[in-house]
Amino acid sequence: MEGKELISVLESIQRERGISQSTLLEGIREALFSAYKKKYSRPPRDLQVVLDEKKDQLKVFVKKLVVKNVKNPAVEISMEDALKINPDVKINDEVEVEVNPLDFSRIAASTGKYVMMQQIVEREKDKLYEEFKKKEGSLISGTVRYRTDKFILVDLGKLEGIIPERETLPSRGYKQGERVLVYVMRVTREPKGPHIVLSQTHPNFLRRLFEMEVPEIEEGIVKIRQIKREPGKRAKVVVESRDERIDPVGACVGLRGSRIKAILREIGPEKVDIIKYSSDPAEFIKNALKPAEIYQVKVDPDKKEAKVIVKDEQLSLAIGANGENVKLAAKLTGWQIDIRSVGQIERESAFLRSIPGVGEKTLVSLRESGFLTLKDILRGGVNNLARIEGIGPKMAEKIFKRAKELMEK
Structure with missing residues (x-):
């Protein structure tokens, strides 16, 4: 391949695949290094590739040792030939010699071409890995390709990612061609290219949705303290405001529920309770048990136990389906919570009278x-x-x- 043609190919690869010229030249250098070694059964000394764009030439240089009698032309040069390059050269000096890649033979050149292409492919993998590694911990949009028993394959444009079954929302169908917003959990290097693991059940999936929909969170005025989820069922998000004039719960809900509705569209039927943080344990526990209305909270700070009293009609709401409401509240607060209704207490304490x-x-x-x-x-x-x-x-x-x-x- 002539220099002009090679430069054209390099520019094309650089433009279409987004690989820098220095990276491509390094790939060519490694390819020529391999071809040189195959030809002479010995690696070259400091092989360098220089691209002269003005003359449309690709030049290859190696260093050779100046000797009286040449035994290995791959790494040695005679005094007579060395003097033509540098008139001041001496025995045991090193001189830089231009070599013709075509002299490495067709087989060697073929090997070099293969290595060069492999290097380009590897550089492209590295570039994609670095690009998606930066997206780790953020949300990206993709399209469902297909679903298996163990995972869902999602087309992310340049690459594909998987949502493991445990990271999928139980109530969602994930139909082929459906657009999905996903959380990038992990990006790792693999021989076949970057391996991308996605999630819709991770607490940070919900956190990023709130950050995306609520400007006050992005600006740092409203802070999300913690999130606990039963994916597909219920989630509780604890928020606080750094500005007394801003209601953190109202900011997250939005005008006529516009912000929370946008979030709910991404997580299906999962219910989301937005909880206002309080440094007072009793008040925080009361808030954490929403949407139930709490009558009274008694706390034992030493044991971190709380006894909660609700009206009879609020008992099932406070406990939640399969106990999910009280379980999430306990996880949020770090307190053991025992809920009783007014009627239960009156019946159980009647014996005292x-x-x-x-x-x-x-x-x-x-x-x-x-x-x-x-x-x-x-x-x-x-x-x-x-x-x-x-x-x-x-x-x-x-x-x-x-x-x-x-x-x-």
Whole structure:
């Protein structure tokens, strides 16, 4: 291939594949290095490739050792030939010699061409890897190619990525040709090219959706403190505002729900509760159990336990389907949460009224101290009951004994 033709090919590859000229020349250098070694059974000394665009020439140079008697022309040059290049040269000096790649023989040239193409392919893989590695942790759009039992293949344009089955939304069909917005979980190098793992169940998938739809989050005015999800079912997002004038929940919902609706379109039927953060544990637990309306919250900071009271009609909403609402609230707050309805407490604590000496004041003291049910009394024990104002050791013993009798029935 003539120099002019080679330069044209290099420019074409550079333009179409986006590979820099220096990268292409390095590929040619490695290809010629391989061809030279195959021809002479020995690698060259410091092979260099120089592209002279003005003269449309590709020049190849190697360094050779000046010797009296040449035994290996691959790395040695006679004194007579060396003097033609540099008149000041001496024995054991090195001189740079221009070589003709075509002298490496057709087989060697063929090997060199193969290596060069391999180098170009590898450089292209590296370029794609670097491009998508930068997208790790962000959202990208793709099109569903097909679905298997283990993953969904997504066309991302230049490459394809997979959504493992565990990272898919249970309620979504993922039809062929469907557009999907996905979170780039991981990008790794593989022999066949970059391996891209995607997700729609990762908490950061939801975080990035909020960042995309809510300008106040992007600007740092509203902060997402944490996210807990039961993918496809329910998610809770804790937010706070750094500006007292901005309501963090209202900012995330948007005018007439415009922002949250845009987010919900990407996650299907999954319900999203936006929770306002509070440094007060009782208030935070109350908020975390939304959409249920909470009547009262009693907290034990030492045990990180919270007893929550709701009206009877709010009990199922507070607990949620399969307990998902209270489970997510517990994960968010880091507290153990026990929910009881007003009716349950009244029924379970009715036995206290039958104990001689227990009046309304005692009942109030018990409730204020967190002893709301039979289980609370048995779990607390006689000693803890005796510490409550207005209840001595004898009364504590009576209450505990009566609770134990009723529990054993």
